[in-house]
Amino acid sequence: MDARFTELLTPYLPYLGDRELTADTPLREYGLDSMQAIELMLSVEDTYGVELPDEQLTEETFSTAGKLWDALSGQLGGQGSDTAPAADAV
Template sequence: MNQTFQDLLVPYLPYLNGRQVTEESRLHDLGLNSMKAIDLLFTIEDELGVSLPDEDLNDSTFATAGSLWRAVQRASVGEPTKVNV
């Protein structure tokens, strides 16, 4: 994950409490609910210039910072969404 992506996540994670966002950070546990996830998606699309495919708009993608980052990376290079992790 790059710093720009980590910085985008912070405002959507009210329970982060100054901790570092890591790939293992569980977004729901840190306060990301469905409404915030939609806002975060729009921010990612605007700030990073990527559009996540419909197949990636699910709980698995938004489970951790790392899973969301991998979806953003795939979308940025146009790779298929089915990738072995």
Template sequence: MSAESRLLTLLRPFLRLLPPDAALPMDADLGRLGLDSLQSIDLLMALEQEFGVTIPDEKITVESFSTPAHVLELVK
């Protein structure tokens, strides 16, 4: 499974406003789909575990969690 596919699968449970059968484009606005600041912290921990990385504090910004494409950059 590609990193993009793994990420999109990981993101879905955090996006309460995304219908289960809806596509999740890489440029989707995660905030509009229900990702809030508290969930971003949970997502951060899930990303680190899933991808086996440690994301430095300086890379953790609002923009980093704005779209799936930005989130993917955190784990590359």
């Protein structure tokens, strides 16, 4: 996950507090509700200039930070969460 992504995601997680945002951070537990999930998706799409395919828009995708990053990086040229940050690919 790149810095831009964690920066974008953090405001949607009001219960995260001082904890570090990692790939395993469960998004709903830390306060992402369904309406915010849509805002988050649009914001991710705007920031990275991609469109997340409908097939990816499942509960699973929004379950953890890492899963959402995986879905995003899939659109950024196939880079997974354990590869280099994808920000330069835009």
